[in-house]
Structure formats: C-alpha cells, structure tokens
Amino acid sequence: MTGFFGQAIIYLSAAVVCVPIAKRLGLGSVLGYLLAGIIIGPFGLGFIGREGQDIMHFAEFGVVMMLFLIGLELEPSHFWKMRRLIVGMGSVQISATAVLAGAGLMLLGFTWQAALATGLALAMSSTAIVLQSLKEKGLGSTMAGKSAFAVLLFQDIAVIPILALLPLLAVSTGQASAPHAQSFLVDLPGWLQTLAVLGAGASVVIAGRYVVVPLLRIIARAHLREIFTAAALLIVLATAALMSLVGLSPALGAFLAGVVLANSEFRHELESDIEPFKGLLLGLFFIAVGASINFGLIGRAPLFISAVLLAVVLIKTLVLVATGGLFKLTPDQNLIFAFSLSQVGEFAFVLFSFMHQAHLLSDDIAAQMMAVTALSMALTPLLLLIGERFALPRLIAPQDQDQVADTIDTRHPVIIAGFGEFGSTIGRFLRANGVETTILDNDSSRVDLLRKMGFKVFYGDATRLDILKSAGAEEARILIIALADPLTRHDLIEKIRGHYPQLRLLVKTKDRADAYDLIDAGIQDIYRESLDTSIRLGVDALIKLGYRRYSAARAGLNFLKYDEAALKELAKHRHDEQSYISTTREYIRLQEQLLTNDREANPTINDHAWESDRHTYPSGKE
Amino acid sequence: MQRVLILFAHPHFEKSRVNRALLKGLPTSNAFTIHDLYELYPYFNIDVAEEKTFLLKHDIIVWHHPIYMYSAPAIMKQWMDMVLEFGWAHGAGGDFLKDKTALNVVSTGGTRESYQPGGFNRYSLAEFLRPFEQTARLCKMNYLPPFAVQGTYRLSNAEIYRCAEDYERLLGHLSQGDFNIQAMQSYAYLNDWLGTVSGGPKP
Numbered sequence: 001m002t003g004f005f006g007q008a009i010i011y012l013s014a015a016v017v018c019v020p021i022a023k024r025l026g027l028g029s030v031l032g033y034l035l036a037g038i039i040i041g042p043f044g045l046g047f048i049g050r051e052g053q054d055i056m057h058f059a060e061f062g063v064v065m066m067l068f069l070i071g072l073e074l075e076p077s078h079f080w081k082m083r084r085l086i087v088g089m090g091s092v093q094i095s096a097t098a099v100l101a102g103a104g105l106m107l108l109g110f111t112w113q114a115a116l117a118t119g120l121a122l123a124m125s126s127t128a129i130v131l132q133s134l135k136e137k138g139l140g141s142t143m144a145g146k147s148a149f150a151v152l153l154f155q156d157i158a159v160i161p162i163l164a165l166l167p168l169l170a171v172s173t174g175q176a177s178a179p180h181a182q183s184f185l186v187d188l189p190g191w192l193q194t195l196a197v198l199g200a201g202a203s204v205v206i207a208g209r210y211v212v213v214p215l216l217r218i219i220a221r222a223h224l225r226e227i228f229t230a231a232a233l234l235i236v237l238a239t240a241a242l243m244s245l246v247g248l249s250p251a252l253g254a255f256l257a258g259v260v261l262a263n264s265e266f267r268h269e270l271e272s273d274i275e276p277f278k279g280l281l282l283g284l285f286f287i288a289v290g291a292s293i294n295f296g297l298i299g300r301a302p303l304f305i306s307a308v309l310l311a312v313v314l315i316k317t318l319v320l321v322a323t324g325g326l327f328k329l330t331p332d333q334n335l336i337f338a339f340s341l342s343q344v345g346e347f348a349f350v351l352f353s354f355m356h357q358a359h360l361l362s363d364d365i366a367a368q369m370m371a372v373t374a375l376s377m378a379l380t381p382l383l384l385l386i387g388e389r390f391a392l393p394r395l396i397a398p399q400d401q402d403q404v405a406d407t408i409d410t411r412h413p414v415i416i417a418g419f420g421e422f423g424s425t426i427g428r429f430l431r432a433n434g435v436e437t438t439i440l441d442n443d444s445s446r447v448d449l450l451r452k453m454g455f456k457v458f459y460g461d462a463t464r465l466d467i468l469k470s471a472g473a474e475e476a477r478i479l480i481i482a483l484a485d486p487l488t489r490h491d492l493i494e495k496i497r498g499h500y501p502q503l504r505l506l507v508k509t510k511d512r513a514d515a516y517d518l519i520d521a522g523i524q525d526i527y528r529e530s531l532d533t534s535i536r537l538g539v540d541a542l543i544k545l546g547y548r549r550y551s552a553a554r555a556g557l558n559f560l561k562y563d564e565a566a567l568k569e570l571a572k573h574r575h576d577e578q579s580y581i582s583t584t585r586e587y588i589r590l591q592e593q594l595l596t597n598d599r600e601a602n603p604t605i606n607d608h609a610w611e612s613d614r615h616t617y618p619s620g621k622e
Numbered sequence: 623m624q625r626v627l628i629l630f631a632h633p634h635f636e637k638s639r640v641n642r643a644l645l646k647g648l649p650t651s652n653a654f655t656i657h658d659l660y661e662l663y664p665y666f667n668i669d670v671a672e673e674k675t676f677l678l679k680h681d682i683i684v685w686h687h688p689i690y691m692y693s694a695p696a697i698m699k700q701w702m703d704m705v706l707e708f709g710w711a712h713g714a715g716g717d718f719l720k721d722k723t724a725l726n727v728v729s730t731g732g733t734r735e736s737y738q739p740g741g742f743n744r745y746s747l748a749e750f751l752r753p754f755e756q757t758a759r760l761c762k763m764n765y766l767p768p769f770a771v772q773g774t775y776r777l778s779n780a781e782i783y784r785c786a787e788d789y790e791r792l793l794g795h796l797s798q799g800d801f802n803i804q805a806m807q808s809y810a811y812l813n814d815w816l817g818t819v820s821g822g823p824k825p
Contacts, residue, residue, distance in 0.1 A: 554667060558667060
C-alpha cells in the first residue's frame with residue numbers, strides 16, 4: 001500500500017509541478033507531462049524505473065476514453081459526412097509513408113519484410129498527442145484539425161490488417177509466432193474472423209441503442225450519481241474488452257460506442273463523467289512515454305538516432321503535406337495538419353516489441369526504434385509551436401467561419417435549464433423562430449418523452465459545472481433558468497456568476513417575493529411566472545365588462561410596465577422597515593402597499609391620448 | 623448648438639439597406655438623439671411623458687421614416703396622436719414646441735420623377751407630407767422641405783453611400799444652426815438646398 005502511495009505521490013507531484021510551468025511557458029500540457037516523465041524517469045531522478053512500460057499500457061486506456069468522448073461529440077450523420085476524408089487521406093498517408101520509410105530502411109540494410117513492417121509502424125501517429133495538442137490550441141474544429149482526426153481514425157482501422165499481416169511477414173522470414181496482441185480468433189478461418197469482427201461492430205451499435213440507453217434511463221431514475229459514473233465507465237470498458245476479443249482496436253470500439261450514444265439524451269452526462277478519468281489517464285500516459293525514453297541508448301549512438309529521428313519526421317511531414325495538398329487544404333492549414341501528425345504513435349511501441357519477438361528486428365534496432373518513437377512524440381509540441389508562429393495569424397479567419405458553422409449545428413447560443421411547461425414553451429417558441437437550444441432537465445421520464453417529440457433534450461443536473469460545460473456554457477450567449485426549486489436556482493446562478501460571467505441570465509420566478517430575492521442577487525432579467533397571464537386575464541375581464549378591446553389591451557400593457565417598475569422600486573425599500581417581520585406579514589404588507597400605489601398611480605387614468613372632447617378651439621379652427 | 627431629435631420609424635429596419643446606411647453614417651455626438659420608435663415601443667404603448675421630456679430637450683425634430691402607402695409607418699402616426707397633446711403641443715396653453723423646427727427625412731421606392739403631376743404617383747412628395755406640415759404649423763413649429771432618398775430599389779451601394787454622406791452633412795448644418803429657414807423653404811427638397819451650400823452641388 002505504501003508503495004502505491006509513494007508512486008501516486010511521485011506521479012501526481014511531477015505533473016502538478018511540470019504541467020503548469022510548461023503551460024505558462026506556452027509549451028502546452030503534453031510537453032509538460034513528457035518532461036515530468038523524463039525528470040522522474042530512470043535517466044532523470046530515477047524515482048521510477050522500468051515499470052514505466054507497464055504504466056504506459058495501463059494509461060493507454062486514456063486514449064480509449066478520449067476516442068469515446070470524441071465519438072460522443074460526433075453525431076452519426078457528421079461521421080458519415082467525413083467518410084471521404086477518413087478513407088482518402090488515411091489510405092494515402094499510410095501507404096505513402098510506409099513505402100518511403102520502408103525504402104529508406106532497405107537502404108540501411110533491412111530485409112524487405114522488416115522494412116515493410118517497420119515502415120507501417122512508423123506511419124502511425126499518436127492519437128493522444130495530436131488530439132490533446134490540437135484541442136488545447138483550439139484548432140480542433142479547423143480543417144486541419146478535422147483532417148488530422150480523419151487520418152488518425154483511419155490509422156486505428158488500419159491496425160487490424162497490419163496485425164494480421166505481421167505474422168505472414170514473420171513466416172516468410174522463417175520465424176513464425178502469433179503476435180500477443182492478436183485474439184483467440186487467429187485459429188479460425190478467415191471468413192469466420194471477418195464475420196466476428198462485423199458482428200462485434202454491429203453488436204456495439206445495437207446494444208448501444210437498445211440496451212444501454214434504456215438501462216441508463218433506469219439508472220438515472222435512481223438519482224445516484226456515482227452509479228451513473230460507474231455505468232459510464234462500464235460502457236467504455238466493456239466495449240474495449242469486446243473489441244480486443246475480436247482483435248479490433250479498443251479505441252476504435254470506444255469511438256463507435258461514443259458515436260452511437262451521441263444521439264442519446266445522456267450525451268452530456270456521459271461526457272462529464274468520463275472526462276476527468278480521461279484527463280488523468282492521458283496525463284499518466286504522457287508521463288510514462290517521457291519516462292520510457294532511453295537516454296542511455298541514445299547516448300551510445302546519438303548521431304544515428306538523431307539522423308533516423310530527423311529522417312522519419314521529415315518523411316512523415318512531407319507525405320502529410322502532399323496528402324493535405326491532394327485534399328486541397330490551404331497552405332497554413334496544411335502546415336498545422338502535417339506538423340501535428342509528424343510523430344510516430346504509441347501503437348508503434350506494440351508493433352516494435354512484437355517484431356522483436358518475431359525476430360524481424362534485432363534487440364538494438366528495436367530499442368533504437370522505440371527511442372525514436374518516444375523522441376518524435378516529444379518533438380511534436382515543439383513543431384506545432386513553430387507551425388503556429390508561421391501559420392496561426394492566417395488561421396484565425398477560417399477558424400472563425402468554422403466555429404460559426406459549429407455553433408449552428410452542435411453548440412447552441414441558448415441553454416434552457418428546466419424543461420417543464422414553462423421552459424418547453426420557450427423552447428418551442430425559439431425553435432419556431434429558427435433558434436436551436438440546448439435543453440437540460442433532470443427528470444429522465446420527461447426527457448424521454450420530449451425527445452420523442454423531436455426536442456434536443458439532455459438528461460443532467462444543470463447545477464453541475466461539468467454538465468454545463470459540456471452543454472456548451474462557454475460558447476452560449478444566454479442561459480434561461482426555468483427551474484422550479486429556488487434553492488437549485490440560486491445554486492446555479494452562483495456557479496454561472498463564478499465560471500461563465502459572459503452568460504446572460506434570463507430567470508423565471510414563482511412570485512413577487514421570489515423575484516425580490518433575485519433582485520437582491522443582482523439578476524436583471526426576471527420573469528414572474530404568472531404576471532403576464534394574470535394581466536391578460538384581467539384585460540379579458542375588462543372586455544367582458546364592456547370595455548373596448550384596444551383600451552383594455554392598452555391598460556394591460558401600461559399596468560405590466562408599471563408593475564415591473566414598481567417591483568424594482570419596492571425591492572429597494574423592502575428591508576428598510578423592521579427586518580424581523582415574518583414572511584407572511586411582509587407579504588401582506590407588500591400587497592397593501594401595492595394596492596395603495598396602484599390607486600395613486602394608475603397609469604391608464606393619466607392617459608389622455610385621443611380625447612378630442614377636451615379640445616376647445618374657437619369656432620372655425622376645429 | 624441646436625439639438626436634433628431623430629424620431630425614426632421603420633418596422634423592418636434590419637432589411638432596409640438605405641436606412642441602415644443613413645443611420646450608420648451618423649457620428650455619435652450629443653447633438654443628436656436617435657429615437658428608434660419600433661425598437662422602443664414594440665407594442666405601440668408609447669411613453670408619452672418620456673417622449674415629451676425628450677422633445678423639450680431638443681430644438682429640431684426629424685421625422686425619419688420610409689414612405690409606405692404614401693404616408694409614414696403606423697407607429698409614427700401613433701406617436702403624433704399620443705405625444706402631441708392638446709394643451710401641451712397645441713390648443714390653449716399648448717406652446718411647448720413653439721419655434722422649434724420640424725422636417726421629414728424619407729425614403730421612397732419611387733423615383734423623384736414619379737412624384738409629380740403626370741407621374742406614376744400623380745402628386746408631389748410635399749403634397750403627401752401635408753399632414754406633417756400642418757401638424758408642425760399647428761404646434762407653432764417651423765417646417766422645412768423633406769430630405770428624400772428616392773428610387774431606393776435601383777440605388778447602387780455607392781449612391782446610397784453618397785446619400786448617407788449628404789444626410790450627415792444636413793444634420794451637421796442643422797445642429798450647428800448653420801441654415802436659413804427662408805432659403806431652405808424655397809427648395810422642394812433639402813437635397814437641392816444642400817447642393818447650394820458647403821460641399822458643392824451633388825454630382
């Protein structure tokens with residue numbers, strides 16, 4: 001146990017010290033984590049030794065979670081629209097890189113099998129590093145970001161045939177052994193394998209839609225937050241396990257599960273539950289990569305390793321630039337795209353160690369290749385920094401356009417918290433006028449019903465900051481609070497004030513006393529639930545008594561305006577008198593005060609418009 | 623300094639190329655107050671007391687509006703009916719607007735040629751604006767000829783821009799008191815008067 005504490009403290013303090021410093025220096029969190037890993041690693045302070053590799057395998061699960069989250073943000077229709085990018089860019093990038101790198105390696109004396117296998121491994125990029133860096137720089141929704149994501153996704157898919165190919169390459173060198181990453185399916189005939197893979201994919205889609213969502217509804221009704229978190233983790237773990245079983249990449253499976261659940265009402269809740277786990281595991285992953293850089297090895301052949309590193313990054317970058325050009329990326333976008341994907345990915349670690357076992361690579365070469373991989377990862381944040389200096393000023397304009405489009409289809413300028421009768425009428429009205437809203441409600445049975453009616457409603461407790469964040473509180477302009485419970489409402493207002501001061505708050509209140517509390521809290525836009533309706537009823541009563549409709553309607557409008565003004569006025573003086581007055585007595589006193597004021601200042605009585613009977617012009621001048 | 627109150631009425635301002643250009647060009651100065659009536663009173667419940675206070679604080683009243691069906695949009699009439707009260711603006715004791723100056727700034731889809739006897743609209747713009755002229759007279763104000771942007775459907779952006787510059791110049795003259803009412807009244811349009819004073823004739 002103390003061993004665990006010690007380790008945890010080392011990792012956490014390294015991260016806590018290094019990451020903020022790196023961020024402050026503008027290097028980004030990824031480089032911060034990597035540096036933390038190098039410092040505490042065997043070649044730094046030596047706090048952690050060889051176990052870095054195991055930690056890395058464990059922490060790779062952060063990548064799985066990351067892809068689940070990305071899937072959640074990508075609705076199936078968007079995913080479908082990206083298919084040309086994914087297949088086109090991905091296949092060009094992998095094949096060109098593998099061929100060029102392989103040719104180079106053959107010049108160095110590799111056998112063609114080893115060269116091809118190594119080339120394929122080098123073609124892979126690091127999902128974790130690329131997506132984390134791009135997101136941190138706010139480049140995720142640019143064309144460069146989308147293209148990078150498409151290529152990464154294709155690489156994840158390509159892992160399957162590559163793993164299938166490796167034993168064959170090993171066989172042809174006379175060294176047969178199954179890769180450890182392969183599943184029990186290897187012994188099955190090819191058509192059965194294919195069937196199993198397709199079946200696994202289909203079962204994720206079907207289970208996601210027809211099992212997981214109903215199950216989450218039941219869990220949500222239990223109102224136990226940690227059980228929901230447990231369920232979210234279970235979904236990710238189970239998908240990953242199923243995928244590994246049939247030999248698919250767990251990250252790919254999690255991504256698929258995410259896409260399936262993106263349309264469900266639990267999207268925001270799942271997102272905010274998984275997010276912290278993902279963040280910590282990714283951090284751990286980067287630290288482990290940093291710790292695994294073998295400086296001893298590098299020290300023995302510094303020239304060779306740096307030459308290979310440069311060659312690999314150069315080949316990858318050039319191929320990426322060509323790919324980006326082929327798919328008509330603008331030069332500045334293309335630069336960011338190419339630099340971001342220029343490193344060798346974590347999957348190469350797996351491939352190299354397998355190739356080593358299969359005797360495709362010698363001890364030395366395998367270790368050197370791994371060192372090159374780790375170093376190339378550390379190089380990426382630096383390259384991106386350079387790329388930004390060159391390209392970012394010109395990136396800003398197209399990025400803005402992208403984000404406008406984004407605001408319209410996935411993020412919404414208006415969030416409605418509480419979707420009862422009141423909130424849903426607002427939602428309908430806004431939708432009728434072409435304004436899409438994000439709706440948060442924590443009554444899952446109601447959420448279900450409203451979704452069937454075609455509303456974009458999400459299940460979630462609006463007072464949770466993480467839920468607000470994933471509902472887009474950072475980008476939204478207006479938050480409409482239509483919650484019934486004043487305490488929850490108060491809580492929400494406090495949190496918004498602290499974290500999203502840019503949000504304009506439009507708040508529904510039950511009655512006058514409730515409104516006073518909000519005025520005291522400094523809220524400007526207050527809407528009393530029954531005010532407009534009761535005045536409308538009063539106007540109708542006047543009409544039924546024989547008033548002309550227009551006069552009655554004007555009286556109603558004037559009264560509404562007067563009452564709103566009186567509310568603000570009275571709120572100021574409400575605490576003047578004896579502060580010990582009980583709530584009921586204060587309420588009665590306020591009502592009396594109101595009635596007196598109404599009689600004294602009836603806004604309609606002082607209105608003389610159109611009263612021509614008072615006109616007394618001398619005759620002939622009428 | 624003469625303070626100018628622009629009473630602006632356009633029920634569909636966001637779609638009006640011309641009026642957006644006219645108002646956008648105005649410098650922010652405490653000599654001008656723009657009262658966007660449809661924005662202030664979406665339900666037509668004009669605040670009479672408030673409007674009166676504003677009138678008292680200004681010397682020149684501009685009724686700025688497009689011409690719809692040969693008159694101003696409805697809220698302008700609502701404003702006149704409600705604010706220009708008997709006993710305040712006119713009638714016994716109704717001297718509060720006395721000696722102020724009033725004028726119309728309008729945009730019309732029809733060209734200037736169409737607003738004349740024998741033209742498509744058969745009457746001159748001045749004739750259609752008679753109710754404003756006589757209202758001004760009733761309230762003991764001076765009334766100036768209109769400043770008009772006409773044939774708006776066919777105006778190029780450059781022409782609109784030039785009109786906006788003219789409007790700004792006109793308001794400049796008005797706010798600096800740099801004008802002679804008699805001289806102005808000898809023109810049918812203030813656009814023409816503007817051509818004779820500083821800045822030279824309109825190209």
